[in-house]
Amino acid sequence: MRQMMTVARQAARELMRGWWVASYGLFFMLLAWALFAFGERPAQAVVSVLDLVLLVIPFVSIVVGVLSFYNSREFAELLLAQPVARSTVFFGQYLGLSVSLAAAFTVGLGAPFAWYGWSTRDQAGTLLVLLLAGIFLTFIFVAFAFAIAVRTENRLKALGAAIFLWLFLALVYDGLLLAVIMAFSAYPLEKPLLGLCVLNPLDVARILILLRLDVAALMGYTGAVFKQFFGSTLGLGLAGACLAAWVALPVLAGVNAYARRDF
Amino acid sequence: MDAPSAEEFDRPGHAPSAIFVENLTKWYGPRQALKGLSFSIAPGEVVGLLGPNGSGKTTTLRILTGYLRPTSGKALVGGVDALEDPAGLRAQIGYVPEDIPLYNNMRVAEFLSFMAQLKGLAPAAAARAVDEVSERLELGSFLKVLIGKLSRGYRQRVALAQALVSDPRVLVMDEPTNGLDPQQIISTRELVRSLAGVKTVLIATHILAEMQKMADRVMILLEGKLLADHALTQGGPTRRIRLSVAGVPEQVQALLARVAGVRSVECEAGGQDGAATYVVEAEPRAEELAARLAGAVVGHGFALAELADVSTDLEQIFLSLTRRQPEAPL
Numbered sequence: 242m243r244q245m246m247t248v249a250r251q252a253a254r255e256l257m258r259g260w261w262v263a264s265y266g267l268f269f270m271l272l273a274w275a276l277f278a279f280g281e282r283p284a285q286a287v288v289s290v291l292d293l294v295l296l297v298i299p300f301v302s303i304v305v306g307v308l309s310f311y312n313s314r315e316f317a318e319l320l321l322a323q324p325v326a327r328s329t330v331f332f333g334q335y336l337g338l339s340v341s342l343a344a345a346f347t348v349g350l351g352a353p354f355a356w357y358g359w360s361t362r363d364q365a366g367t368l369l370v371l372l373l374a375g376i377f378l379t380f381i382f383v384a385f386a387f388a389i390a391v392r393t394e395n396r397l398k399a400l401g402a403a404i405f406l407w408l409f410l411a412l413v414y415d416g417l418l419l420a421v422i423m424a425f426s427a428y429p430l431e432k433p434l435l436g437l438c439v440l441n442p443l444d445v446a447r448i449l450i451l452l453r454l455d456v457a458a459l460m461g462y463t464g465a466v467f468k469q470f471f472g473s474t475l476g477l478g479l480a481g482a483c484l485a486a487w488v489a490l491p492v493l494a495g496v497n498a499y500a501r502r503d504f
Numbered sequence: 505m506d507a508p509s510a511e512e513f514d515r516p517g518h519a520p521s522a523i524f525v526e527n528l529t530k531w532y533g534p535r536q537a538l539k540g541l542s543f544s545i546a547p548g549e550v551v552g553l554l555g556p557n558g559s560g561k562t563t564t565l566r567i568l569t570g571y572l573r574p575t576s577g578k579a580l581v582g583g584v585d586a587l588e589d590p591a592g593l594r595a596q597i598g599y600v601p602e603d604i605p606l607y608n609n610m611r612v613a614e615f616l617s618f619m620a621q622l623k624g625l626a627p628a629a630a631a632r633a634v635d636e637v638s639e640r641l642e643l644g645s646f647l648k649v650l651i652g653k654l655s656r657g658y659r660q661r662v663a664l665a666q667a668l669v670s671d672p673r674v675l676v677m678d679e680p681t682n683g684l685d686p687q688q689i690i691s692t693r694e695l696v697r698s699l700a701g702v703k704t705v706l707i708a709t710h711i712l713a714e715m716q717k718m719a720d721r722v723m724i725l726l727e728g729k730l731l732a733d734h735a736l737t738q739g740g741p742t743r744r745i746r747l748s749v750a751g752v753p754e755q756v757q758a759l760l761a762r763v764a765g766v767r768s769v770e771c772e773a774g775g776q777d778g779a780a781t782y783v784v785e786a787e788p789r790a791e792e793l794a795a796r797l798a799g800a801v802v803g804h805g806f807a808l809a810e811l812a813d814v815s816t817d818l819e820q821i822f823l824s825l826t827r828r829q830p831e832a833p834l
Binding site: 243244247248251254255258315316318319320321322323324325326503 | 532566569570571572573591592594595597599601605606607609610618619621622623624666
């Protein structure tokens with residue numbers, strides 16, 4: 242465990258030295274400040290931030306994840322010749338990167354919310370869900386990045402695959418869902434739709450945040466079903482478990498490949 | 505010379521090997537990099553692994569450091585198997601890779617402390633180990649310098665320091681003198697020689713001259729196979745001189761055997777004009793041996809037709825072995 246933390250600290254330090262993480266946090270800070278300063282209602286600001294969170298966090302996490310993994314391969318020969326398990330090196334690098342990005346996002350986004358006095362129980366709850374969703378998405382997409390990069394020798398191919406995956410989950414998947422809804426509009430689709438949404442971590446994050454806001458009322462019967470499900474302890478637990486599974490699956494796939502591969 | 509069999513290394517009465525490799529093979533897709541490699545290295549030996557580029561040197565080192573897995577065969581360091589306990593095996597080794605992959609943004613002390621902790625040392629012990637190794641390698645005044653600002657020679661020294669920081673039993677170095685200037689080469693050589701007898705050192709290189717000065721023994725590798733395993737004169741057990749002398753063989757043999765430093769004399773074959781060939785084995789550091797042998801022969805009225813030092817000449821061995829092999833398939 243101590244060795245894993247040593248690798249994680251080193252990975253985080255390397256990332257911090259490149260100013261990437263600071264710029265990333267600053268981006269969320271300026272964005273949230275601008276939305277609060279120029280928006281009419283705070284809820285509107287949250288919806289706008291949400292859209293950006295759902296697009297920017299997965300993109301930055303997966304791209305920086307792939308690039309960081311390839312940069313660290315330069316040192317793999319040295320690190321993997323040390324008396325540490327390969328899984329320790331993998332988890333250390335994964336944690337170092339994920340925690341750095343998640344911390345930058347949390348501080349960057351949390352500061353303007355605190356500045357604008359989001360302190361009531363309800364507001365704090367919404368902010369907490371927003372931050373948790375962003376943190377989960379960071380861990381999920383860095384895990385995707387590592388799982389892809391560890392299997393691909395060529396950096397550009399890995400980057401291409403990563404961007405394709407981001408595009409699919411962020412845009413194409415929802416387009417396909419809409420097509421299904423249109424095609425089967427005569428049928429009650431709320432429950433199957435619930436299942437399909439759970440298969441995409443971005444949709445789970447989006448639903449969890451939207452249901453904290455008034456806009457859920459605009460979603461009609463489907464919104465009511467979703468609110469009933471995700472509003473319950475079981476639904477929230479399931480959503481959390483689902484996001485955790487989305488972290489665990491690519492991490493396990495990545496660590497498994499890392500342990501077996503010849504560099 | 506045939507590659508020695510693995511059984512020879514493990515025969516009863518021999519000291520346990522620091523490094524033991526048996527029938528090691530490694531395939532990279534369709535290409536076989538190692539073809540049943542076997543060798544053994546005793547504790548305290550400094551051994552050179554010689555071979556042209558692509559002969560399998562780096563693959564061998566990478567398997568020994570646990571970075572690569574062998575396709576088949578056995579690799580043990582300090583009795584620990586690379587496949588059964590890779591982390592245990594790596595704990596015995598300090599490794600200096602070829603391209604010195606160091607974190608340019610880190611300061612020397614920070615990097616050495618990081619590596620020491622990665623090797624399992626607690627922070628306080630790591631700090632002590634960094635102090636010791638930096639003093640030993642004369643890095644004390646560079647501890648606060650960014651690695652990216654160091655010269656190639658000092659980077660090499662830092663790479664060596666990280667390998668030695670946990671005081672491993674075995675030091676494995678891949679092309680340690682690559683890109684160094686003559687002064688730096690000499691200091692690396694002196695450092696390696698200072699470790700002889702204290703640590704087992706395995707060095708892969710394609711620079712013959714360096715090996716002759718650094719190693720006690722060399723193994724020559726070509727296309728994944730061990731072609732030869734030679735003790736070197738410098739650190740090896742004997743020096744050999746060949747003489748061609750005309751005279752009564754028994755008398756000449758007895759005369760040569762009396763010369764100081766001579767261990768044995770063998771009469772090999774008859775030469776021209778009634779001269780016979782004698783091979784004298786002597787102590788490696790016997791001074792002016794050739795002159796004393798010549799003086800003894802001529803002083804007793806025998807005709808000396810030829811005298812040649814036939815001690816191991818690494819370059820000759822290497823060239824004769826590698827010339828015999830067919831071209832590597834593209």
